[in-house]
Amino acid sequence: MKKQHLFLFLILFTLLAGCAKPAAEVVVEETRAQTDALQAPVEILATNTPEPTVTEISQTYQLPEPPANRTRYELDLIFNYYSHFGSVTEKITYTNKSSQSLAEIMLVVPPRNYQDSYSQYSLGGDLVDWHREDSIFTFVRLTRPLEPQETTVINISFRIYLPQYPGIYGYTNQQANLSDWYPFIPPYDETDGWLAYERVVDGYNTIVGESIVNEFSDFEVSLTLVSHADLIEVAASAPAQGADGHYTYKLDHARAFTFSISDSYFEHEIEQDGVTIRSYVFMSEVEAGIAVTDIAAKAMKLYGELLYPYPRDLISIVVGDFQQNMEMDGLIMISYGIFDFYDGKQETDLDYNLFMLVPHELSHQWFYGFIGSNHAVEPWLDEALATYAELLYYERYHPESVDWWWRMRVYKMAPAGYVDSDITIQGGYEPYIGAVYLQGVLFLHEIRQTIGDGAFFESLKDYAYANTYNLATRGDFFEAFTRHTDQDLTSITAKYFMNP
């Protein structure tokens, strides 16, 4: 095994898992993955998988209207990049979309996952009586129940002190990342109530999957940079208006609003089909920062055909000064490790990491950003599909490397477990990836081989259109398939699902 291959193994499990993040102040044990990988049997399932083709579309689909009465977040953030703290006023306009009257409203406050990172000065509103805090949750008691279709306003002022932590909420010496940085109201389910979960940290102190579930909401955000604004570049979930450290943003029917801020970014942008694809990288990655916009353009084109065209004006691809990769709405973060190994010659496996992870995270703009799901409870609905999207990218643009993808991405990682596992899976992060991502890929591939490419891609497109702006469930997924195939899929679900 060549040295570079060995190193690839070392980093594979964290870098290539996609959408992973370690708990604060912890280095993910990379050698565990190496051990597993080397012991795993290597087999190739699909050596001659056909290239994904857009089959004859028997139907035309239309994107549904965004849900009415969306929650509106108005966030004013004053941020000092160099001292890593922000002062925030937040106004949440919330309409009770359920058929039940609500005596209290729940807020999820993710910064409280980090010690001393969140300091709340006030919480009030037209119907706010009092509130109590429990872990990262705040329960706001109302003076009287909020009736169905009735609207109320909650005002919060708080400060955030970013933790020194290489991740999607925290700062390093060349980056500050603000994801899930404000209190939000989780989706309310008629049967299950508030869909809000504590994060799950496994025995190796790695966070397992995604615990935060958001509704489709509207965001009006302002950012004021108070120190050396002229030196600082801001990547965000939406295009900025303004200049000189005063910016405003608007993003409708989105799941969250994220910033990545640095005084060390080098930008490159291209335009394709009316969408600006912009990269933000550090100085040593300028070439990769150009290459990544091309990879992203190809991925966007493919998903535009297979699902539907990206319906926004901008997508930002930002280097993460940490060892994970993560999707946010309108913005994806790819580890510096992936960028740094790209040498542009496309002669080694290392180059291909960028070709794997960028398509993965970009596909989450659909399978997370537009097509919602509850990824704490049914994470396969976005992660299995995003991992499968990597294969579709390889089939289209690098068919000679499809075998490599199966070997490196799936079989060397030893897929095992049930596809319908959730973030509380026994054993934590590694079994989670093996079950949800990798068994998820095998599951999707078996469906495709059973029903054929025509029905498979038609079903996928139907699922995508039908569930845009929806929190889809497995029922929605399988219903889309039954609309396009008579084949019985129960033997496949029996094989891969805990609860078939």
Ligand SMILES: [Zn+2]
């Ligand atoms: Zn993912």
